[in-house]
Amino acid sequence: MSSIRPYHPADRDDVYAVCVRTGASGEDATGLYSSDDLLPDIFAGPYVAYQPDLAFVVDTGDHVAGYVIGVADSLAFADWYEAEWLPGFIAKHPLEAARDERDRRAIGFGLDVRGAIVPEVDRYPAHLHIDLLPELQGQGFGRSLIRTLLNALRERGVPGVYLTMSATNHGARAFYERLGFAELPSSTPEAPALAISTDAQV
Secondary structure, eight states: OOEEEEOOGGGHHHHHHHHHHTTBTTBOOTTSSSOTTHHHHHHTHHHHHHOGGGEEEEEOSSSEEEEEEEESOHHHHHHHIIIIIHHHHHHHSOGGGOOSHHHHHHHHHHHOGGGGOOGGGGTSOEEEEEEEOGGGTTTTHHHHHHHHHHHHHHHTTOOEEEEEOOTTOHHHHHHHHHHTOEEOTTOOSSSOEEEEETTOOO
């Protein structure tokens, strides 16, 4: 029976695997980049390293098949990322070694953590990433993960949380809107940004 629980350090490889297998607008991104670690080194690894107490996973009993990860203070996270995470990222994923434009775009994203911070960060200081393997989708785990993270953020006095997403991930967009996420004024068709207050009932 699958259940939600706090992240443990031993879950890191499974979290990386989920990130890759959902990394192409919800589809499997295995083999699409020069390294299968590239996407997780941007969208998963730094989060569980920086604030593991804001990471929650779905444990099937055999493996982790989904997660929500977040940071309570996006600006503080960016400071940490640049000081502590970025040097290792640059060494592991040098821009000059990118094999194609897809690689260059992804590496560029990893080099510019502040580029994903929305102008509305004062109202929504936290941000999140959530991914579920197909085996878990449609069973309510996504909603439960978001609810779990919102509760944890609210307990820390965080008023709101935002996310940015791929414009082509239409299924994710519909999911967020069903839960009550609203488009931010800074959102654009090419780079959608949505947010929700931590006291929302999802």
